[in-house]
Amino acid sequence: MKNAVHCGSLESERYWREEDLATLPSIPDARALAIVQAMDEMLFVFCRSGDILLTRHGMDPAQYDYLQSLNYSFKTNMNPLTLGVRESGTTQNALNVFELLGRLDPGQETERLIPEGSVLEPFAVLPGTQEAVRRYKLLPGLPDEQTVSKVNTKTYSAAMRDRLSLPNIAQIVHSVEELLQSGQELLEKGPFLIKDEYGVSGKGNQLVDSDRMLSRIAGYLESSRNKDKRIRFVLEPLLNRETDFSSQFHIDSEGQISILSVQQLVNHGFAFGESHSPGPPLLVRLEREGYWEIMHNIGRELYADGYYGDVCVDSMLLRDGSLAPLVEINARKSMSLIKHNVDRHLKQEGMHTCLIQVPLATMGEVRYEELLQRLEQAGILFSPEEGEGVIPLSSGTLQPPDPSRSAGSTGSAKGKLYAALAYRNEDRKDGLTRKLDESLLRTGYTILR
Numbered sequence: 001m002k003n004a005v006h007c008g009s010l011e012s013e014r015y016w017r018e019e020d021l022a023t024l025p026s027i028p029d030a031r032a033l034a035i036v037q038a039m040d041e042m043l044f045v046f047c048r049s050g051d052i053l054l055t056r057h058g059m060d061p062a063q064y065d066y067l068q069s070l071n072y073s074f075k076t077n078m079n080p081l082t083l084g085v086r087e088s089g090t091t092q093n094a095l096n097v098f099e100l101l102g103r104l105d106p107g108q109e110t111e112r113l114i115p116e117g118s119v120l121e122p123f124a125v126l127p128g129t130q131e132a133v134r135r136y137k138l139l140p141g142l143p144d145e146q147t148v149s150k151v152n153t154k155t156y157s158a159a160m161r162d163r164l165s166l167p168n169i170a171q172i173v174h175s176v177e178e179l180l181q182s183g184q185e186l187l188e189k190g191p192f193l194i195k196d197e198y199g200v201s202g203k204g205n206q207l208v209d210s211d212r213m214l215s216r217i218a219g220y221l222e223s224s225r226n227k228d229k230r231i232r233f234v235l236e237p238l239l240n241r242e243t244d245f246s247s248q249f250h251i252d253s254e255g256q257i258s259i260l261s262v263q264q265l266v267n268h269g270f271a272f273g274e275s276h277s278p279g280p281p282l283l284v285r286l287e288r289e290g291y292w293e294i295m296h297n298i299g300r301e302l303y304a305d306g307y308y309g310d311v312c313v314d315s316m317l318l319r320d321g322s323l324a325p326l327v328e329i330n331a332r333k334s335m336s337l338i339k340h341n342v343d344r345h346l347k348q349e350g351m352h353t354c355l356i357q358v359p360l361a362t363m364g365e366v367r368y369e370e371l372l373q374r375l376e377q378a379g380i381l382f383s384p385e386e387g388e389g390v391i392p393l394s395s396g397t398l399q400p401p402d403p404s405r406s407a408g409s410t411g412s413a414k415g416k417l418y419a420a421l422a423y424r425n426e427d428r429k430d431g432l433t434r435k436l437d438e439s440l441l442r443t444g445y446t447i448l449r
Contacts, residue, residue: 001048002117002118002119002139003048003050003051003052003115003118003119004046004047004048004051004052004118004119004120004121005051005052005053005054005114005118005119005120005121005136005138006043006044006046006047006051006052006053006054006074006121006122007040007043007053007054007055007097007098007101007120007122007123008040008043008097008122008123008124008126008333009037009040009056009096009097009098009123009124009126010036010037010039010040010123011033011036011037011200012096012123012124012126012152012332013152013198013199013200013204014096014198015096015126015127016126016127016148016149016152016198017197017198018197018230020228020229020230021197021198021229021230021232022221022226022229022230022231022232023196023225023226023229024194024196024199024204024206024217024220024233025206025216025217025220026203031413031414032414033093034400034401035397035400035414035415035416037056037057037093037400038055038056038057038394038396038397038400039394039397039418040055040056040097040123041053041055041059041063041393041394041395041396041397042338042393042394042418043055043123043333043338044067044072044074044076044393045072045338045341045342045345045393046121046333046341047072047073047074048074049073049074050073050074050075051074051075051121052074052075052076052113052114052115052118053074053075053076054076054077054081054097054101054110054113054114055076055077055081055396056080056081056097056100057080057081057396057400057401058076058077058078058079058080058081058396059076059077059078059395059396060368060369060395060396061078062368062369062372062395063368063372063392063394063395064076064078066372066381066392069383069384070345070382070383070384070391071345071384072345075113076113077109077110077113078109079109081097081100081101081104081108081110083100083103083104083105084105095128096126096127096128098122098126098127098128098129098131098132099126099127099128099131101128101132101135101136102128102131102132102135110136111136114136114138116136116137117137117138117139118136118138118139119138119139119141120132120133120138120139120140120141120142122142123332123333124148124152124331124332124333125142125143125144125145125148125309125332126145126148127145129142129145130142130144130145141253142309143306143307143308143309144306147305147306147307148307148309148331148332150305151302151305151307151329151331152198152329152330152331152332153197153198154170154195154196154197154198154199154233154234154328155172155197155232155234156329157170157326157327157328157329158170158172158234160298160301160326160329161326163301164294164297164298164301164326166294166325166326167324169236169237169239170234170235170236171186171234171235171236172232172233172234172235173231173232173233173235174230174231174232175231176218176221176222176231178231179194179214179217179218179221179231179233179235180214180215180218182235183208183214183218183235184211184214186208186235186237187208187209187210187211187214189237190237190238191207191208191209191237191238192207192208192235192236192237192238193205193206193207193208193235193236193237193238194206194208194217194233194234194235195233195234195235195236196233197232197233197234207238239316239318239324239327240318240319240320241316241317241318241319242316242317242318242319243264243282243316243317244264244265244266244267244314244315244316245262245263245264245265245278245282245315245316245317246262246263246265246312246313246314246315246334246336247259247261247262247263247291247295247312247313247315248260248261248262248263248310248311248312248334248336248337248340249295249299249310249311249313250309250310250311251299251302251303251307251308251309251311252308253308255300255303255308257295257296257299257300257303259292259295259296260337260340261277261336261337261339261340261343262278262282262283262286263275263276263277263278263336263339263340264276264277264278264282265336272335272357273356273357274354274355274356274357275335275336275339275354275355276339276352276353276354276355277343277352277353277354282317285317285323286323289323289325291315291323291325294325294326295313295325298311298313298326298329299311302329302331307331309331309332310331310332310333310334310337311329311330311331311332312329312330312332312333312334312336312337313325313326313327313328313329313330314327314328314329314330315327335355336355338355338393339353339354339355339420342355342391342393342420346387346422348387348422350424351387351388351422351423351424352422352423352424352425352429353420353421353422353423354420354421354429355393355418355419355420356418356419356420356421356433357416357417357418357419358416358417358419358436358437358440358447358449359414359415359416359447359448359449360398360414360415360416360417360440360445360446360447360448361412361413361414361415361445361446361448362399362412362413362415362444362445362446363412363413363444364444365399366398366399366443366444366445368395368398368399370443371392371398371439371440371443372392374439374442374443375389375390375392375436375439378435378438378439379435380432380435380436380439382420382422387422388422388423388424388428388432389421389422389432390419390420390421390432390436391419391420391421391422392417392418392419393418393419393420394417394418397415397416397417397418398415398416398417398445399413399415400415412446414448415445417440419436421433
């Protein structure tokens with residue numbers, strides 16, 4: 001079997017976005033982008049023995065050694081992928097990892113790492129992916145970029161509900177006038193969401209609960225910032241959700257569909273909070289209501305439209321007892337698929353796992369190696385021998401390079417710890433969480449949740 005090269009930009013929606021689409025009001029956050037860009041380290045969970053992981057910033061040696069001790073046998077770059085002094089940091093940060101790979105000078109670390117003829121396993125197919133395939137002589141086997149961009153839009157997900165005769169609450173608007181008219185009709189029944197075509201969890205969804213809010217957004221869309229840009233948004237009544245969950249499946253190049261997992265989510269607002277395996281009641285419910293057949297049907301329609309690869313479909317159980325099987329299609333890998341692959345690697349009977357994130361701040365430089373040492377001293381750093389504990393999934397997200405800070409500037413730096421917890425019962429999980437917080441504080445981090 002050929003080795004694979006794993007890499008990607010987890011903020012994929014940013015690169016699919018067409019430049020002439022109008023945007024909703026938002027506050028640019030360079031710090032948040034820096035954290036997301038460093039999340040590509042977590043793609044190690046997809047590596048088999050001998051595979052190659054390429055990351056934008058390079059992995060901390062302490063993290064690499066720790067993962068090797070967990071029997072992850074992959075190779076990776078230890079140095080950042082940089083274009084050199086001729087390109088500004090702003091230019092470099094605007095590029096996705098494939099565009100970055102395509103513009104690196106010859107002879108760099110990446111060329112020595114990538115064996116010719118390897119298979120590219122991207123987090124998502126983005127602009128520049130095919131060019132990187134050609135430059136590094138990788139095996140393509142990927143859908144074209146235009147197809148991937150199309151099937152990841154909110155309008156595509158809304159149209160899919162009609163194609164499968166599923167309940168469809170979405171309305172698509174193409175002008176400010178349509179937005180005001182449809183929005184006012186929706187407001188008479190309650191709050192509603194305006195969804196950006198390429199919105200992701202945490203941003204791109206605007207909750208509207210008043211005429212004043214609706215007018216403010218309409219005014220923003222008519223402002224010079226959006227002048228001559230196309231209006232295309234999806235409006236949906238705010239669902240009264242009981243449980244968020246998602247299913248992950250894979251479509252191979254012949255159209256065969258393999259259901260991989262379902263993961264239950266704890267979201268903070270619209271943003272990812274925690275992912276864990278569902279209990280039997282949810283699985284029984286999904287079987288009874290034909291959920292898996294719906295997922296197969298979505299896969300067949302995606303394949304008919306030219307897409308194959310990984311898929312994550314967001315779903316909900318609502319408080320009125322009904323099931324919303326298709327909230328959104330994400331035609332790419334996902335955080336829940338990362339969680340599923342952690343489970344596959346651990347393969348431990350009677351053990352529970354969950355994926356968490358801990359928002360952090362620090363006033364100075366903190367050594368990642370010190371955090372691993374403190375977790376080990378506290379007796380909670382996961383090891384194959386113990387079979388229980390905390391598995392840090394990324395070193396770079398704790399203190400990513402912040403493009404908004406100049407060299408030598410002071411002030412707090414923000415980051416996030418992404419980790420998997422392996423535990424035998426809820427009491428052990430609470431104990432791991434408490435000791436993890438203590439270890440972070442003693443290492444010099446402030447916990448922001």
